[in-house]
Amino acid sequence: MEVVINHLKNNFNNYLEELKDYLRIPSISTLESHKDEMIRCAGFAVQKLKDAGMTRVEIFPTAGNPLVYAEWLGKAGKPTVLIYGHYDVQPVDPLELWKDQPFEPVIRDGKIWARGANDNKGQHFVHIKSVEAFFKTLGELPLNVKFILEGEEEIGSDNLVLFLKENQDLLKCDAVLISDTSMYAKGVPTITYGLRGLLYVEVEVTGPDRDLHSGSFGGAVANPINELAKIISKLHDKNGKVTVPNFYKNVLKLTKKEKDNFNLLKFSDKQYAKELGVKELHGEKGFTTLERLWTRPTLDCNGIIGGFTEKGAKTVLPSKALAKISMRLVPNQDPVKLAKEFTKHIYSLSPKSIKTEVRTLHYGYGVVVPLESKAINAAAKAASKAFGKKTIFTREGGSIPVVVDFVKQLKAPAVLMGLGLDSDDIHSPNEHFLLENFEKGLYASAYFLDEFSKM
């Protein structure tokens, strides 16, 4: 392994330049105007996988953005790892809050700054490069490797899920390796064994059939913003619990071991509040902050708009108001059932004076991976070697919708070896990725392939 690790070490600066090229492509999947960039980005990934030494590298078109597939199956009898990543990124608004251009990567303060630097280009790029290092030094990999990179993670992974269902043989593997989560703290190697699911909806309220003058009409007709606000205000009770019927019915309870484990992490509410710039945290009563974040379902408005929103004043009584609302789900909540419950609930909260429409945009299940699996253990060893510390096990509040599909369809454990930090601002302006994590991530990836090949 020393020769592989040394190769990675010696080529670190080259990898960084290549990553910059990857980050320059504005592959924002939620913007329809960026379709060409998605195709360009997929093409870039194909080239990097070919350069790395993968023998079969292929683009699979989908109804949406293309999938990038690669394989090297030269180790019959050895396990097969499927490495997953996504080349699409989040939108960049509000642009004025970025210190640099989001698609002009900058190295500063030991970090690389750009949209996608962490989520997820930086994180999956380490695996392409660790594979390359094996080929360049030893001429082969210690086990069989497949890659699947998608361009729709930020918008629900619908097409990858379809592809998974139809290509189980192609993607067959013994473990799925994913770096798309956070380390518990800087320098602390972390394997995440649980992720929350997601249900993302839009609620649109229509009052009068056109915008009205709030003077001439105000007081006689329901105002869609006020009514939408009332509906939203009723989605939580005074204990911070979500009021959607049956919302908590199938929620998997935390085991005592998990609870004890979380308590060992010495999480500080005070420090956390300080980091987020708030006086006080806020959430479901009866649970610690880590429990709320990792193991409890939540409901958040992600966007709201209605009426006049520019500078100044306009006395309009608007026709419409719209909220984007997402629920983070945990095992074993069923997003499909909850979408129905949510819709029914919203209608029950809507008075006759308005028309309300609920649209489900996308969803994904929560997942918990068995801590005992070989792949998890190999990953824990590998991360410890790379970072020089004992690996810890956490759950995470975010969703990677496709993880549960990998687990279900391929019947393989998902190994979430996160290299990001929660402070990396991955869905905000000024996203960045620690160079140290990029470097140690390269080693961790190589060690994992080695460790898992021996199990």
Place this chain on the structure above:
Amino acid sequence: MEVVINHLKNNFNNYLEELKDYLRIPSISTLESHKDEMIRCAGFAVQKLKDAGMTRVEIFPTAGNPLVYAEWLGKAGKPTVLIYGHYDVQPVDPLELWKDQPFEPVIRDGKIWARGANDNKGQHFVHIKSVEAFFKTLGELPLNVKFILEGEEEIGSDNLVLFLKENQDLLKCDAVLISDTSMYAKGVPTITYGLRGLLYVEVEVTGPDRDLHSGSFGGAVANPINELAKIISKLHDKNGKVTVPNFYKNVLKLTKKEKDNFNLLKFSDKQYAKELGVKELHGEKGFTTLERLWTRPTLDCNGIIGGFTEKGAKTVLPSKALAKISMRLVPNQDPVKLAKEFTKHIYSLSPKSIKTEVRTLHYGYGVVVPLESKAINAAAKAASKAFGKKTIFTREGGSIPVVVDFVKQLKAPAVLMGLGLDSDDIHSPNEHFLLENFEKGLYASAYFLDEFSKM
């Protein structure tokens, strides 16, 4: 008078072409980018007043948009009428809902379509032209006339109010004539004797100090959209009453005569709901729709924005959410005191987990004009002659903030001789003005000058 009326009749088409030129100027006062257009528009009004025959026509610069003043004081011993109008218009968004370009006036279906066609260019233009008709036919006016046209009515009239305070001699008059309200119904001449006031505020809620990923952070920190929605939902009780303390304390009660008068108008809730495209009306319990619209204070959100509002999904837990909220006030509510009460109330509704800021954007008092004044009677007679029907007396839900200042500062009654219709979409896309009302408005204006000169 016949010669004057005939002149107006014969020149109607010319007036329409001149009005079109006036409407082509996009004088949107709330947009700072339109400052030059405001100046151009004031210049246009100056020229029209000069062309009409007014002897002294002057621009008075202000800290904001210029005031246009004109006078003809050739009838010593006769009363003086001050004619008020505003050359600024509302914004035009959403532009895609306009059938025509908002600043390219079109004549269709017996209406003129453009932003400002009714509110207020079309309505005050009739007075410029009726004055012109007197000069062109009789060589003089039957009484003394002053004009004051402002460019900030849609943003609060602050500078006109200042000007009023400092120029009471210049503006001294026996009545203020204003056409900026609606007729009760098509063809029904209407004098409005009451207007609501306004208090326009912004409420901004800040949660975390930056946008966060709703997966990684959702559940542990207050969401500013959810919290803003909660605050808004608490601004009305279940009877539709505004919960701001002391909000109703000084509300002037409706007299029995007014109540009876309103009932005579045979207002149909069913028809009204149908016109607005709603299944059911909505408002303060215990009051009829006309009472709610004309005599009761209300609270409406005029705009709300926060988080991701484009097409698609973004799982952001936003840092900020903002609502624009206006309260329509009635005599004798005090907007200055209520701004303080509102602010205190919002703070009391804000939990520690968020920061809330309340900003007052502008305000105006409500007003009721004595029905017995000579000017009101002259206007009622004039409108009856012009429209060939008995004039009715109404109050109106909208605000003309400056009316109360005219009444207070100049100690003169304000005569609200409205020529618009509620269906004219004055603050919405596709604003229009009935050609019939433009024409009969010309006659009503001329008759008023004649009638009032005889009182």
